Each structure stands twice: as C-alpha cells, then as structure tokens.
Amino acid sequence: MEEIYANADDVKTLSTRSSTIQEGLRRFLRASVLGLGLLSVFLLAGLIGLAVHHHNCVQASDQLINQLNASLTEKTREVECLKKACPERWRKLNCSCYVLSTEKASWQQSRDNCRSGGADLVILDSNEELMFLDSMIRESQTNYNMINGDTWIGLSDTEKEGTWKWVDTTPLNLTHLDILWNEGQPDNGGGSFEEDCAYINPATWLDDRSCWENLLWICEK
C-alpha cells in the first residue's frame, strides 16, 4: 500500500516538473518570437534606411551629372563662340556676327540680301545687343552722313495683322528688353498704306512701316 502512495507521489512530482518544463519552454518560445519580431523590425528599418540613402545618393549623383553636362555644353558653346570668325566688314558680339547695310531696300529685299550671305534680318535678344546695334547705326550715320537711321529688323506681322513674329517664327516679347514701340505705334499705317514690317531708329524704339519702303537693314548670323 505504501509503495502505491510512493508511486503516486512520484507521478505527481513528475507531472509538476513536466508542467514547469512546458511553461519554461512556452516562455522561451514567446521570448524567442518576440526577439525575432523585434530583430525583423530593426532589420526592415535598416533596409528601408539603406534603400532611402541609396535612392538619395543616386538622385544626387544624377543631379551632379546633369549639372556637369549642362556646364560642359555651355563651355563648349562659349569656346565655339570665341572661335567663330566674322566675314570682313561684319562686326562680332558674343556668338553673332552683324552687318549694317550701306544702301537701302524693301524689307523683303533686305531679308533676301541677308539670306544670300547665310544670315537673316536681325532678331533683338538682349539689351547688350540693342546697345551694340544702336552704336553701329549711329556710327554709320556719322561715317556715311546718313541723317535717317531707320533700319529694318527681322520682325513683321504679315502673316496675321497685329501678331508680330521674328524671322525665326518666335513671337515678339519685349518684357526683357529696354525698347518699346514708339508712341502710338504700331498703327498699321493709320488707314493709309498697310504697315507690316518693323524698323528701329537707331535702336531706341520700334515702329511699323510699309514693307515696300526702302530702309537700311541689319543682318545677323
């Protein structure tokens, strides 16, 4: 009988130990899962951080390459400009060559004359160019004793009345230039002959004039 009780005690002890071991295992597993979960979160955060860093680095290097390319293009253009030679009698400013006529012609004839020399009637792009043209015309007025310095430029509204376009088809925009239409101009002739071609005098204001009239002209190439 005593032996049976002793065995029952042993079974109880074993059962208690087994429960303790199982509980320990469960805690260990829970701790392990929690630890692995935390580790995964840290790893994921690290990977995201690395990916963002990599993305930023790629973006920064792309930006740098674009800047270098733009700078190289600009420098190449500057070198080409410096190397560019203008024909005899032509004057150079930055990347362009200019010549002012010594005779007078209609706007279309003036343009044809420019084009036969690989140029076109001048397009006003900058105030520096305006000042340059102004001095060219004034100098010519003195040298050739030309009282009237009215000079055709590459601007007309022949395609559509009131819509002024340069000879390269870009629309007129005077906002960045120190030149305006003369007072009351353009007036398209004010009811007499139609005026569809523009001239400068010398380069201080603009006016429209009948294209068939004979004026000086400036070519640019």
Ligand SMILES: [Ca+2]
């Ligand atoms: Ca120009």
Ligand SMILES: [Ca+2]
């Ligand atoms: Ca007109």
Ligand SMILES: [Ca+2]
């Ligand atoms: Ca006019």
